[in-house]
Amino acid sequence: MSWIQRLQGGLAKTRQTIQKSLRRLGQGHLDPVLLEDVEAGLLQADVGVRTVEQFLQMVKDQTRLFNATDPVTVLQTLLMDILRKGETEPLEQLIRQGPRPFILLTVGINGVGKTTTVAKLGHRFSQHGLTTLFVAGDTFRAAAIEQLDIWGKRTGIEVIKHKQGSDPAAVVFDGIVAAKTRNVDVVLIDTAGRLHTKINLMDELKKIKRIIAREMPGAPHEILLVLDGTLGQNTIAQARQFHEALGVTGLALTKLDGTSRGGVVVAIVDELKLPIRLIGVGEGEADLQDFNASAFVEALLPTATPPA
Ligand SMILES: Nc1nc2c(ncn2[C@@H]2O[C@H](COP(=O)(O)OP(=O)(O)O)[C@@H](O)[C@H]2O)c(=O)[nH]1
Ligand SMILES: [Mg+2]
Known part of the structure; x- marks a missing residue:
C-alpha cells in the first residue's frame, strides 16, 4: 500500500463526513445544518478554525455569486493555496548547497x-550518496542510545555516543569533532524530549545549540522540529514553544499514516509559516517523504472522478 493510500485510509471516516455534506452543498442546499456538518467534519480532521471559517465564507460568497460552484473544488483550491506555502526544496539540496559538515x-x-x-534520514542520505554520522544526544535513557545504535547497525552509519546520564552537550561536541575528522557530509543529532533532571528542556537544547555554534560558526544549519501528526491541534502550541526558544528552521510531521487528524497539516502550515521538510508515513526506514501539497490535498480530499 502506498503512503497516500495509508493516509487516505486514516482519513477515511472524516473524509466521508466532509464529502457527503460537501456534495449536498454542491447541489445548492446551502442550509445552516449542512454548513455545520461540513464545519464539524473539517474541525474533526483538525484542519483548524481559521481555515474552516475561510472556507465557509468562500462557499457562501461563491454560492451567492455563481449559484452553482462546486464546494469540493472550492475547498481543494483553498487547501492548495495554504499547503503550497509549506513546500520546500528537498533536504539533500540544502545539504549540497550548504557548508560541510551540514549539522x-x-x-x-x-x-x-x-x-x-534521524534513522530514516540517515538511510535516505546514504541512498543519495551522502555520508552521515549519528549523534546520540538523548543521553537520559539507556534505551534511547540503544535504539539509535540498532539503527546505526541497520543502516551502516556510525553512532557517536556517551554513556547514559552524561552531558548531551559533550556528546554533541564529540560528534562534531568526529564529523570534521572523518570528513562526513551530514551530522544528525538526536536529542531528548523530556529530561529526568531539574534542568529545563529548552535550556538544555539552547546549550546544545550554543556548543554547536561555537564549534562551527553558522551551525546548526537546520533545527528540525519533529511533530506527531496524531496529536492534532496540540502540536501547534508545542511548536510555538520550541520555535520561540530555539528558532526552528523546518518541520518533520510524523505518523501521518493512519491518523484521522491529518488535517492538522493545514493548520500547521497556516499558523506556523515554517517549511515542512519531511513527513513520516510509517515505522520503516523508507517511510519518509518530502511534503507535496497536491499529493496531500488529493489524500485529504480526492477529486470526485476516479482516474480511468
Ligand atoms: N506509524 C508511524 N510510527 C512512527 C513514525 N515515526 C515514528 N514512529 C513510531 O513512534 C514511536 C516513537 O518514536 P521515536 O523515534 O522513538 O520517538 P522520539 O521519542 O521522539 O525519539 C516509535 O514506536 C516509532 O516507531 C511514523 O511516521 N509512522
Ligand atoms: Mg528518541
Missing part, C-alpha cells in the same frame, strides 16, 4: 519520532 539538530517532545526520523 542537523532534531528537537521535539518525547515519543514524537525524533530518533526514528
Whole structure:
C-alpha cells in the first residue's frame, strides 16, 4: 500500500463526513445544518478554525455569486493555496548547497519520532550518496542510545555516543569533532524530549545549540522540529514553544499514516509559516517523504472522478 493510500485510509471516516455534506452543498442546499456538518467534519480532521471559517465564507460568497460552484473544488483550491506555502526544496539540496559538515539538530517532545526520523534520514542520505554520522544526544535513557545504535547497525552509519546520564552537550561536541575528522557530509543529532533532571528542556537544547555554534560558526544549519501528526491541534502550541526558544528552521510531521487528524497539516502550515521538510508515513526506514501539497490535498480530499 502506498503512503497516500495509508493516509487516505486514516482519513477515511472524516473524509466521508466532509464529502457527503460537501456534495449536498454542491447541489445548492446551502442550509445552516449542512454548513455545520461540513464545519464539524473539517474541525474533526483538525484542519483548524481559521481555515474552516475561510472556507465557509468562500462557499457562501461563491454560492451567492455563481449559484452553482462546486464546494469540493472550492475547498481543494483553498487547501492548495495554504499547503503550497509549506513546500520546500528537498533536504539533500540544502545539504549540497550548504557548508560541510551540514549539522542537523532534531528537537521535539518525547515519543514524537525524533530518533526514528534521524534513522530514516540517515538511510535516505546514504541512498543519495551522502555520508552521515549519528549523534546520540538523548543521553537520559539507556534505551534511547540503544535504539539509535540498532539503527546505526541497520543502516551502516556510525553512532557517536556517551554513556547514559552524561552531558548531551559533550556528546554533541564529540560528534562534531568526529564529523570534521572523518570528513562526513551530514551530522544528525538526536536529542531528548523530556529530561529526568531539574534542568529545563529548552535550556538544555539552547546549550546544545550554543556548543554547536561555537564549534562551527553558522551551525546548526537546520533545527528540525519533529511533530506527531496524531496529536492534532496540540502540536501547534508545542511548536510555538520550541520555535520561540530555539528558532526552528523546518518541520518533520510524523505518523501521518493512519491518523484521522491529518488535517492538522493545514493548520500547521497556516499558523506556523515554517517549511515542512519531511513527513513520516510509517515505522520503516523508507517511510519518509518530502511534503507535496497536491499529493496531500488529493489524500485529504480526492477529486470526485476516479482516474480511468
Ligand atoms: N506509524 C508511524 N510510527 C512512527 C513514525 N515515526 C515514528 N514512529 C513510531 O513512534 C514511536 C516513537 O518514536 P521515536 O523515534 O522513538 O520517538 P522520539 O521519542 O521522539 O525519539 C516509535 O514506536 C516509532 O516507531 C511514523 O511516521 N509512522
Ligand atoms: Mg528518541
